[in-house]
Amino acid sequence: AQKITQTQPGMFVQEKEAVTLDCTYDTSDPSYGLFWYKQPSSGEMIFLIYQGSYDQQNATEGRYSLNFQKARKSANLVISASQLGDSAMYFCAMREGGSARQLTFGSGTQLTVLP
């Protein structure tokens, strides 16, 4: 079974609008972390936001917020006021257990911001 599922291969959003990128996960470990990374066409992986399994509040970082619904095992990324520079591939990832563990990535969502 897939541990991280991103069901939207591609998304389009109008500039200045908000967009939600979906992510669901599967784990039996009570301690885990959820991450979102942005990968522009140049290839580098840019860390956006983190949500811990024990965090009571949804994480926010500037225009990025994470809609964490633990019971549903979902961790959707919300980008507010989209900008043309937000066009990129977005990956949801999970780290289970201890901190020195690898990340498991979803299949990604290609976001295109339209002018």
Place this chain on the structure above:
Amino acid sequence: GAVVSQHPSWVICKSGTSVKIECRSLDFQATTMFWYRQFPKQSLMLMATSNEGSKATYEQGVEKDKFLINHASLTLSTLTVTSAHPEDSSFYICSAGGGHDSNQPQHFGDGTRLSIL
């Protein structure tokens, strides 16, 4: 600024050549580093976990003799693609970090685009 440096950024070489890729943590020590491979329009797939001072842990299906990993110091891990062939052409990217706090993100190098002719 970048906290993980990866070199080279891109390599084009002939079939049969061995290629070494370096991954350095710039301002922190990393006992563990990770090597991923990414095909076009696909996700990152973990190849191996590089452990300082011990053997790397390879994921199922990854050839240990093809992808040699050395983690000789707390700031450097290398991936050597031995006797590379066209099917080894891919985007390789390393990561490090996380620290002792589970909320710390892994930091990625900028990746290496490998093209085998």
